[in-house]
Amino acid sequence: MAAARRAAASWFRLAVRHRSSQSQAPPHGLVAKTSLSSPPWPEVKLPDPVEEAKYHAEVVQKVNKMIATGQYGRLFAVVHFASKQWKVTSEDLIMMDNVLEAECGDRIRMEKVLLVGADDFTLIGRPLLGKDLVHVEATVIEKTESWPKINMRFQKRRNYQRKRIIVNPQTVLRINTIDIFPSLS
Amino acid sequence: MVLLGAPRWLRSRLTDRFWRVQEVLKYARHFRGRKNRCYKLAVRSVRRAFVKSTKARKEKKRFLRALWITRIEAASLEHGLKYPAFISNLLKSQVELNRKMIADLAIYEPKTFKSLAALAQRRRQEGFLAALGDGKEPEGIFSRIVHHY
Numbered sequence: 409m410a411a412a413r414r415a416a417a418s419w420f421r422l423a424v425r426h427r428s429s430q431s432q433a434p435p436h437g438l439v440a441k442t443s444l445s446s447p448p449w450p451e452v453k454l455p456d457p458v459e460e461a462k463y464h465a466e467v468v469q470k471v472n473k474m475i476a477t478g479q480y481g482r483l484f485a486v487v488h489f490a491s492k493q494w495k496v497t498s499e500d501l502i503m504m505d506n507v508l509e510a511e512c513g514d515r516i517r518m519e520k521v522l523l524v525g526a527d528d529f530t531l532i533g534r535p536l537l538g539k540d541l542v543h544v545e546a547t548v549i550e551k552t553e554s555w556p557k558i559n560m561r562f563q564k565r566r567n568y569q570r571k572r573i574i575v576n577p578q579t580v581l582r583i584n585t586i587d588i589f590p591s592l593s
Numbered sequence: 594m595v596l597l598g599a600p601r602w603l604r605s606r607l608t609d610r611f612w613r614v615q616e617v618l619k620y621a622r623h624f625r626g627r628k629n630r631c632y633k634l635a636v637r638s639v640r641r642a643f644v645k646s647t648k649a650r651k652e653k654k655r656f657l658r659a660l661w662i663t664r665i666e667a668a669s670l671e672h673g674l675k676y677p678a679f680i681s682n683l684l685k686s687q688v689e690l691n692r693k694m695i696a697d698l699a700i701y702e703p704k705t706f707k708s709l710a711a712l713a714q715r716r717r718q719e720g721f722l723a724a725l726g727d728g729k730e731p732e733g734i735f736s737r738i739v740h741h742y
Contacts, residue, residue: 415620420653447725452718486694493694495701522690523698523705531605531703532712534739535689557650560643 415488468592473527476590480526488520488536496544498582508579510548516581518544524588531588543587549580580593594633629633660686661696666697674717686735 439445454460474480484497490504510516523540524531531537554576562569619626620642623637628634661707666676682741688709690698699706712735719733 447721451723452721454718454722454733457734464734486690486698491618493691495697497693507624523704524690525705527704529706530702530707534687536741558643559647560640562640562644564600571643 448546472529472590472592474529475588475592480528480588483524483526483588485521485525485542485586486523487518487544488522489518493522496586498583498585501549502546502581502582502583503553504579504581505576506579507551508548508581512548512551514548515584516546516548518546524586531592538591539556540591541589544587545579545584545586547584549582551577551579554578596604651680656683658692661692664696664699665692668696669710669713672707672714674710674714679710680715682716683709685720686712687739688712 455579482497484495487494487496487504490506493506493519494502496502506515521544522533522535522539524537524542531541557574557576559572559574617639618629618635620633620639623629624635624638626634635644656701662676669676669679680692683695690709695706695709698709716733716735719736723733723736
């Protein structure tokens with residue numbers, strides 16, 4: 409930490425020119441406290457890496473055990489689907505504004521899972537979680553069209569108006585289950 | 594005997610004027626004043642309403658994004674982080690949640706949001722150390738980039 413402080417002090421001192429009448433250099437290690445002698449952020453101290461690694465391993469083991477024994481309630485997941493991100497639980501409905509090439513009643517697995525959480529733990533993916541860790545299943549329920557949306561353009565005093573009715577195909581999915589498996593490391 | 598053209602004394606009259614007018618008035622029924630009853634006034638109002646709704650569909654996206662950003666800022670300030678620090682550090686840690694999701698998590702999953710804020714704070718501190726140390730300090734644990742290939 410002292411080495412870093414000295415390095416920081418010397419880096420900042422190079423940016424500032426000294427022009428003092430005294431030719432004595434200040435004793436090494438003692439820096440006059442100016443606005444540029446230390447970085448503008450408060451000093452940061454990270455915990456010991458060895459101890460931290462031990463703590464991390466302990467936490468991972470604990471969460472693995474919790475998943476293996478099934479000590480979680482309802483799970484929620486953040487899934488990337490149809491170019492949107494959805495926060496999803498079991499038995500909830502999702503409507504996408506486009507066509508899915510699957511018949512009504514087909515089971516679908518959603519693979520791009522960004523985050524899975526329960527009451528006591530969350531698994532954050534960087535950016536995605538592994539396929540052997542989470543399993544999200546959904547069923548296609550209905551394929552309909554949206555209500556007729558009206559697109560109108562009008563310019564005043566120019567006798568210009570265009571009216572267009574847009575009907576988008578929509579698909580409704582129901583999320584059946586979210587499963588997690590104890591394969592953390 | 595088949596007639597190829599209509600004779601001059603046959604006139605055609607508009608018989609479905611009522612329904613053509615109702616087509617426009619049905620969109621004006623919830624307006625205020627005479628424009629919900631009188632066709633001439635209703636036509637103008639309905640046209641403006643359609644044009645405004647077309648433009649608003651584009652502005653809704655901008656407005657919602659600003660709303661999400663405000664909510665994320667409020668939630669991250671509760672945990673002692675400002676919005677730019679929170680978002681930039683989250684992206685540097687390769688967490689690619691979009692603002693809509695983070696705002697939803699901040700509302701409905703406060704514990705998850707707290708863990709995200711802690712992750713961003715830790716990555717920020719590792720960034721400060723990396724800026725000062727110039728490689729003399731060991732590399733941070735949360736700054737490691739995960740490769741998926």
